[in-house]
Amino acid sequence: MSETQDPTRYEPAEAEPAVFDRWESAGIFAGDPEGDPANSFSIAIPPPNVTGALHMGHALNGSIQDVLIRLNRMRGKNVRWTIGTDHAGIATQTKVEQALVDEGTSREQIGREAFVERTQAWRQQYGGTIINQFRRLGVSADYAHERFTMDEGYVRAVQQVFVALYEQGLIYRGTYLVNWDPGSRSAISDLEVEDREVTDTLFEIAYPLSDGSGEVVVATVRPETMLADVAVAVNPADERFAGLIGKSVVLPLVGRELPIIGDDYVKTDFGTGCLKITPGHDPNDFEIGHRHGLETLTCIGEDGRITGGYAPAFEGLSTAEARTAIVEELRAGGSLRAEEDYTHTVPFSHRSGERIEPLLSLQWFMKMEELAQPAIDAVRDGRVRIHPESQSRRYLQWLEEIRPWVLSRQLWWGHQIPVWYRGDETYCGIEPPRGEGWERDPDVLDTWFSSALWPFATLGWPEQTPELRTFYPTSVLSTARDILFLWVARMVMMGLRFPGEIPFGDVYCHSVIQAPDGRRMSKSLGTGIDPLALIDGGPRPAVFAKKKGADAGEFPAYGADAVRFGLLAMSSTQDVRFSEEKIAQGRQLITKLSNAVRFAAGRLEGLDVELPADGSPLAPGAASRLEDRWIVSRTERIARETAARIDEFDFAKAALGLYDFVYGELCDWYLELVKAREAATDPDLGRVLAWALRRTLQIAHPVIPFVTEDAWGRIPGTDGLLAGSRLPAPDDALLDGDAEHDLGRVIELISAVRSWRSTANVPPGPILPARLEADGYDDEARAHAARLARVELVDGAGDAVLVAVPGGQVAILAGEHVDPDAERSRIAKRRAEVEAEIERTAARLGNEKFASRAPAEVVAAEQAKLDGLREELRTL
RNA sequence: GGACGUAUAGCUCAGUUGGUUAGAGCGCUCGCUUCACACGCGAGAGGUCACAAGUUCGAGUCUUGUUACGUCCA
Structure with missing residues (x-):
């Protein structure tokens, strides 16, 4: 960063905050709640965790949504982008608990009420961080209607949904395995569990058949859980064990009799093909146990030590100690058949770092099949479209194999379950029950339960608000792929169940941006970027x-x-x-565009460049200049292409297409071509130049809003904010294929001469006399070609170097810088290339099968290519 | 172990239903204080499209197999 300000450089740090203030104070971010629903475009932002700070995923997703929102706002749609945060039960509670610990107290000491107050206060103070960071990114959301998943109306929506589902019999209470963290002695959610790869030992243990006719050998990495085994399972299709189903075995060390059951969950090619079933300590076994009506036993307590009274010798030992002791005893008893290293992933607690202990406990659940089916149908019949399409298969697959959802969390921060108990009585309702002695369920709901209501609860549901009528269903949901199940599917279910309509028409799953080494961006790995x-x-x-x-x-x-x-x-x-080069490329585009506007503003200074009422920059019927017709046509095409690419969620092509247009067409050619003209005496130039810049800024604005807004104000004749401007409708009258073709030839000619100059070591400065021996260039085209190729077109004869151009050749006359003899080796090389290509092409055309089977236009293209090459060969 | 995905220039990526001599940005080389821009302008080098078979007049693109890597599920 230099001390002296270079005025040719756009300084985002100076321009961006001021531009954002102008947008916000102009109030253009707010939609009209009373607008026509048919003209709405709305998005509910995936609410970031209230404890969070902006990371790369948020920045990408915020950019994507803002592009969609800004484009549609400029199209004249009534736009609503709901922003807000998620209360994030565990993450927030952990933050506040940590603060309490630092103060030498704890949540238990201050009590639930004080803790919740304390957390509310924390949220008031710090919860806005990420929202303000979104402002820095230029996010044009409706900040005036910011929502929080625990604000007043939202709490009511959550309770209403819970009570309704309870009354409909979809929410019920039962025992279930939770992720128990022995370190912090609490259940934690799946989100706080991370899978790590570890190498364990896979033990093979023999369980003798009760009838003495043999034994089965089971494979396990957790022999200590065998104390709570209730069955042995084999795959019914496995011929090795076909006769065993229905028999029973005796559990070593304990002596309990266990049935042998058949379940196709068991993999025939893993381990021994026999699986011990321990529903109390393994989620899969729990499912199998349920299917077969087996009881559930436990042998590990909340402190991670052996309990249960099945084998007193091991009681009180930690799981690790018990494993060693049990293996020793099995070995001594001759039951241990094999042990081998086995690498697999197992869950660990994010909070304590200890290995998760699945533990049985009483929880609230939701039945999902009845809710899942409409969500499956909505995607199948195309009411909800998932992009890229491949993701919809994953969505459907998950919903088709849906399992009950455990709703309750043993936390204090969240939506407390609206259920009260008194003795054997249970009451569920929005209002507390009447009478004495009721006690409320202490648990709160999984944060995803409230998030699932986000698209409609943020618009005021269950009240039938104007916003809800106008902006629901929302248009697009943009999100990371990894919450397709956790969140997207649940929003679809809840939307269909409660407001009764899909929550959004399109779901876009964006990329995950990884570190350069292919790992996830993560703070703890040091691979994240703020x-x-x-x-x-x-x-x-x-x-x-x-x-x-x-x-x-x-x-x-x-x-x-x-x-x-x-x-x-x-x-x-x-x-x-992640590639920093792409960010740098963006900076280049921004600087370039800013300088282009500086150039144009200089030319246009003091001129009236108001456009005719129809918006067309070209005077109707007048013989407009080639480059003017060209840039108008090209700009119109890019406007259409960019919008189409955004509509189909191809943001990379939209952005890079803009870059190519601004660099490769607007600046490299149009601005260079018009330098020979004087705006003050050339009314066409003033109009077209202003029009082309304005349109370009409009097209680019959704992607790079700040610099385009800043530049908009520097073009004479613009008033109002670019962000609030309206895009003109596509106009076929602006397209001009002839101009594109004709100027394309001029560009090719200039490039060919420049290339020759450079490779022939001719200095770029001097203007060389040359003859244009080619058809199809009028005076205008000749003038452009001469000026930018730095040649003077003459009629003189004489020795010359020939440069092939569209329609013929340019003969550069021999002179001080041009020596035809020195050209020989260059020409010979090129001739060899051309001859080789002619040979290839001629062979293809001469192939009878090609001529007869290939489509006519392909054959014609080959013939045209051959003709062109032969023409070039003649110039060499 | 299962499912899905990906292998294209030194790096990061494009490449429509098979059809001109496979593209871009960055990096690299050469030239240029050309009056908007050195975060610039002009030109250029650089690729056995992972490997092996197959289908086809024609394969980066389709099929099968192999290898490597990634994600999800168990």
Whole structure:
């Protein structure tokens, strides 16, 4: 960062905050709740965790949604983007508990009421962080209607849904295995569990048949749980054990008799093909036990030590000690048949780092089949479309094998379950029960239960608000793939069940942005990047060093636009690796565009460049200039393409297509071509230049909103905010295929001469005399070609170097810089290439089967290519 | 172990239903203080499209197999 400000460089840090303030104070982010539902475009943001800070996934998803929102706002849609945060039960509770511990107290000491108050206060103070970070990114959401999954109306929506599902018999209470964390002595959610790969020992243990006719050998990594075994299972299709189903075995060390059951969960090719069934300590066994009506025993307590009274010798031992002791005893008793290393993934607690102990406890659940079927239908019949399409298969697969959902969490922060108990009585209702002696269920609901209501609860449901009528169903849900089940599927179920309509028409699953080494971006691995460090500048983590092993240094302050562009350009239908180059590419585009506007503004200074009422920059019927017709046509095409790509969620193509247009057409050619003209005496130029820049800024605005808004105000004749401007309807009258073709030839000609110059070592400066020996170039085209190729078109004869161009050749006359003799080797090389290609093409055309079987247009294209090559060969 | 996905330039990625001499950005090389821009302008080098068979007039693209990697599920 230099001390002196270079005025040719756009400074995002200066421009962005001011631009954002202008948008917000103009109130353009708010939709009209009374608008026509048919003209609505709405999005409910996936609510980020209230404890969170913006990470790369949020930044990508925020950029994606903002592109959709801004494009549709400029189309004149009535736009609503609901923003807000999720109360995130465990994460938030953990944060506050940590603070209490630091103060030398605990949640148990201060009590539930004080704890919840304390957490509310914490949220008031810190919960807005991520929302403000979204502002930095340029997110144009409706901040005035920010929602929280525990605000007043939302609590009512959650309770109403719970009570309704309870009354309909879909919510019930039962025993279930939870993820018990022996370290923190509480149940934790799946989200707080991380799978780690460990190497355990797979033990093979013989269980003798009760009738003495032999034995079965089971394989297990957790022999200590055998004390609570209730059965042995084999696959009914497994011929080895076909005769055993229905017989029984004797459990070693304990002596209990266990039935042998058949269940096709058992894999015939894993372990020994016999599985011990311990419903009290393994989720899969629990399912199998349920299917077969087996009882559930437990032999491990909440402290992770052996209990149960099945084998007193091991009681009180930790699971690890018990494992050693049990294996020893089995070995001594001759029951241990084999042991081998076995690498697999097992769950660990994020909080304590201890291995999760599945534990049986009383929980609230929800039956899912009845809710799942309509959600399956909605995707099958296309009312909800999932992009990319491949993800819908995963969605359907999961719903088709859906299992009951455990709703209750042993936490204090969240939606407390609206159920009260008195003796054997149970009451479920929104209002507390009348009478004395009732006690409320202490548990809260899984955070995803309330999140599932997000698309409609944020619009005021269960009240029939104007917002709900206008903006529900929402248009698009954009999210990371990994919560397709946890969240998306549940929103579809709840939307169909309660408001009675799908919650959104399109679901877009965006890429996961990985670290350069292909790992996930993660704070703990040091592979994460704070998007604010890219926007404002900040330390670059070591894995992102430009050269391996070198000091990683700092990110430059790329600004929000560059970060948005880069993330969108990186995004794909699959996971992608983060590339700082794409962010830098965005910064280049921004600088380029800013300078283009600077150039145009200089030309247009003091001119009236109001457009005719129909919006067309070209005077009707007038003989407009080639380059003007060309840029108008090209701009119109890019406008359509970019919008179409955004509509089909191809954000990378939209962003990179913009880059190519701004660099490769607008700046490289149009601005260069018009430099010979003077706006003050050329009314066409003023209009077309202003039009092309304005349209380009409009097209680019959804992707790079700040710089385009800043530039918008610098073009004469624009008023109001770009973000609030209306896109004109597509206009076929602006398309001009002839102009595109004709100027395309001029560009090819100029490029051919430049290329020759460079490879022939002719200095770029001098203007060389040359003859244009080619058809199809009018005076205008000749003038452009001469100026940008730096040649002077003459009629003189003489020795010359020939450069092949569309329609013929340019003969550069021999002179100070041009020596035809020195050209020989270059020409010979090119001739060899052309001859080889002619040979290939002629052979293809001469192939009888090609001529007869290939489509006519392919054959014609080959013939045209051959003709072109033969023409070039003549010039060589 | 199962399912799905991915292998294209030094790096990160495009590449429509098979059809010109496979593209872009970055990096690299050469040239340029061309009056919007050196975060610039012009030109260029660089690819056995992972490997092996097959289908076809024609394969980066389709089929099968192999290898490597990734994600999810168990």
